[in-house]
Amino acid sequence: MKLKYILPIAFIALFFSCSSDDDNTTTINEIEGLELIQTIINGNETIELYNEKGMFETGYNMISLRIKDNTSDTYIEDATLSWMPVMQMPTMQHSCPKSSIAKALGKDTVYEGFIIYQMTNTDGSGWSLTLNYNIDGTDYSVTETISVMQYENQNIASFMGSDDSRYIVALVEPKDPSIAINTMKVGLFKMQNMMTFPVVEDYTITLDPRMPGMGNHSSPNNTDLTFNNADNFYYGDLSLTMTGYWKLNLKLMNESDTVLKGEDVTEENESSSLYLELEF
Template sequence: MGGFTLILNIKNKLKMKFRHVLLNLCIAVFAVSCSTDDNNDTPIINEIEGLLKIQEISNATHTIEIFNTAGDFKTGYNNVSIRIKDNATSNYIKNATLSWMPMMQMPTMQHSCPKSEIAKTIGKETVYEGFIIYQMTNTDGSGWSLTVNYAIDGTDYTATDDIVVLQSEKQNTTSFMGSDNNRYIIAMIEPNNPKIAINNLKVGLFKMESMMTFPVVENYTITLDPRMPGMGNHSSPNNTDLSYNDEDYMYYGDLSLTMTGYWVLNLKLINDQDAILKGEDVTETNEKSSLYLELEF
């Protein structure tokens, strides 16, 4: 009887020990699982995904990284993204205030071009963005420089360097004198990828107040008459003239493209007093307006 009791006590102790080991094992598995889940909740985000670096502009403290989707500057509209890297830590600055000044050096003068303010890119911590519209360049892309001024925690910095601005294949921007003796710059922003359809046409319109200032022109009208010079100069249906949008300070209209090929977008600029400042109607004797933009797809 005593032997049976001893065996029973041993079995009970083994069961208790097994349960204790099993409990510890479950706790360990749960802890590892939670640790893995925590890691998955904080994935590494590439804030410059889809962007190509154009170049870097550096000073002793920081490196300004400049990006867009093409990897270069061209005449016309350029959407630009910027990051500021601390040279000492290689960390990117999350809170900075930036401005910029593109400058074209001519033989006897210098001038800037239309540009936006720089703001933090929505949904990103270290990327800032804006646009620059280069209205001209030299044949080799030289002549331009870019200065970036910025402030971090109340301290002001600046960085500047020469940049290359390539000539676009088609006339996507033009600078002209209006009948009111003011110089204007118009630039096509969209469509980026034209298609056979009704395309959203978006352009920017700016007035040259001085060599350095190019404010947006508000509440004018830009008439649109797209033509295909290589196809009898035919037009297309369902186009609409461009009107001003006071939310983003740009002009919008409908551009009807009925086939692939080379198109001339004949324009007329009309001010808020209904006076024609530049451009003419396309007729049998006048195949192209003196104010136009081009695209080919």
């Protein structure tokens, strides 16, 4: 074959090779599987709040955030953020347990953390959320009202312990329970003051799941919940032998095994005063 034919063929092959590479370039959707809860506009920035349901509910809420620069229509990749949820009561106000906010693993524009709302008004009102953030050395802050709806079952309990301290225990997992031995994960927090709820470490939470509608029977192979230093949550095994409504009877015990709240389930005592609920 003559050179004058070889060169055009080579250029054509190179063109299609480059075109093919460009066609295979895909844009990653960093909020895939999440639903928008709310947008908060603060001057030149828009903060977007997401989770799996597209709403805030009482109990544990894992929340993803993005900050958009409205001028360039691009998302900020190097911000630092913090937040303060506040519930306005008739004569007082208080916050709730919350995490710090960090960059979501493997994502460029998404930040995440959790908030545990322990209560709400019947219409979902009463809460506000203050977001503080820093971009390129400049501090910003915005406060907006939010709606927090009541979760259908008791997935959180706020109570006074026998040590005269107020505690909050919240169910995190299982999110999708099944007839099996499920990993149970809860958060445990103590109210230091109206705005501060630190994690409680190294306590024990005993577990006795029962089905009140089925003779109050229990299940085998449950284990008590113990503290995990890796993520500051409590873990145990929850055995569910059938579908339906379960009352997860709990007892909270400190490092000295002193019971701070809750009772054993017996024939005379059908449930503990400390419990969470689950239905599937």
